[in-house]
Amino acid sequence: MADSDNTTTLPRVTRRGVLAITANAKEGRQPKKLVGDHAEAVQSADPAVAAWREWLIAHKEVERLCHQQQRLERNLVETIGFPCATIPLHDGTSVRLHSIQALNEVLGSGPEDEAVRAKSKADLETHQQRWEAADREIGYSAALIAEGEAADQAENLLQLLLETPAASLAGVAAKLDAVLSEGEPAEACAEFPWPHIRSVLGDVIRIGQEVMPEQILTNRLGTSKCGRRRGCIIGISNGAKGDAA
Template sequence: MAGSDNSRTLPSITRRNLLSTAAASISASNVPLAGSTSPPLQEGNHSDPVLPLWEKWFTTHKHCGELCRQQQRLETRLFEIVRDLTDDERDEAWNAADEALGYSRACQAEAELMNEEQSLVKALWNTPARSLVGIIAKLHSVVECEDPGDTLKITPWPELRSILTDLVQLNDRGRTI
């Protein structure tokens, strides 16, 4: 475009980076581009109610993943501690190691956060979007939460990932529907 201040190169979206690229696109949509005359999406009375819900859900979703990985590390450590013990020694050693490592506390924290995440994503899915980026946010959360991954390439997942890719590219180019 002649005279355009927006000369950034859009990254190629792949199956591997789709979800992180979509999240970055949603987050960046609230920051005006250099030279843009468009206000941020959440400014004033024209805000999309989906966006604050998505931000809260996405933060909780990432924290839930971190707690899951922490719990898995603690569980691995527990099994390493009791692996070579006899059955009689194992229960007592497990309980002592659990108390010392905080495994049960980590499991409880993860379960509580997973419940919060489920409540947030249901609220997000039930809130009408008012913008393209709101639609992207809702679709991103569905794919992030429900996509069975590469092992199942059955309908509708490849199609939903393709639609999400198209929407992210439209959003990143500054187009509107």
Template sequence: MADSDNTTALPFVTQGGRRKSCAVDDDGAVGDSVHPVRLRAPLDPCVVLLQEWEQAHHMAVVLCRLQQRLEIRIRNALASSLARGESENDQHSTPQASVLIDRQARWDELDREVGYSRARAAEAQAVEAEDDILDAVATTPAQSLAGVIAKLKIIVGGGENMGDTSAFPWPQIQSVLADLKALGEGGLDLETNGLRPSVSNSTTVTKSHPRRS
């Protein structure tokens, strides 16, 4: 019985064997049934851009929050160690320059321990990826209504990162996006399957990361 697992065909092997053993005539008939070949249309390149932008945006938000927590952690630890050091220095006068050097050395030590600079660098890379995709939107023609919707979602998401979206043209762009989505709900089943909910509107991420200057 120990060898029984070795005799069980894996699903993909079994399916592959069945495909090879089936006889298909010139009309696409298999046995007594006719199965028309349905090829899935490729995703609009702008839909692909939206998926890539959402991934980059999600990573930027997560890393932004991570580096903020790590910075607070370093500052709290530094304040605690400085308080102890200053009480000792009350008895021994220490030059101001030496104090600053000691603070920087302690910051660098804590940074290496918690990985603050690494998280901040990774966040900057994710933000750069977002910006690259925004640039690509301007040069990538949409091939469908789903692609137009995807481009507008990226534009609106990028605008949210830059601050206030209550002034022109953001409410107008959001209105156009809502109109296109409503018009496309009935006839874009195939391509809108590739339009995932925006990360910025999901329940797991509720706040955009601040755009760095």
């Protein structure tokens, strides 16, 4: 008597739910009725997807704060300018310096240099005070600190995600998405290991297409204004229309 086949095949709608999770979570959309409760069950069952969602919230907050502090810094630079002092040199030229240390490195110890040092130090301190007053008024340093704290939180959640075993293709894609988003220095970077990671992501997409050959898994990558990668969105589109399901 032949052995019975104990292999269990996921229901068709459940497979669809697994592959659509990342797109739905990334774009803030709810799964369509076709997926329904099955997709909700799959999403809840994959701890990697849950960890990825937590990381994504933190990642978006870092980007928001990054944009905010960059805007505030531009405001300070345009209105106040980086604190500096212009130092006349013995050869008739001048140099702009931004710290007391740089000032001491350029000037000697003679009486003439000491006079220049005293005036330049006073100019630099006055400029620094103007910068700090404007900083307090618009909240630049506070935004910079908040960005750093948010980045630490996102890094901790990324580590948690990478330590969480994936239970579905969506979980695997989510982990690859986070790695590319946080690590790849530029889009389509040719340095190791980024082409290899993109290749693995391509394998996940290919396997998904083999599981559901009538569907197309799309992989969209972009770059945020802060220079960080925005992650891949793995979803399902119908035919040539390219509409995510």
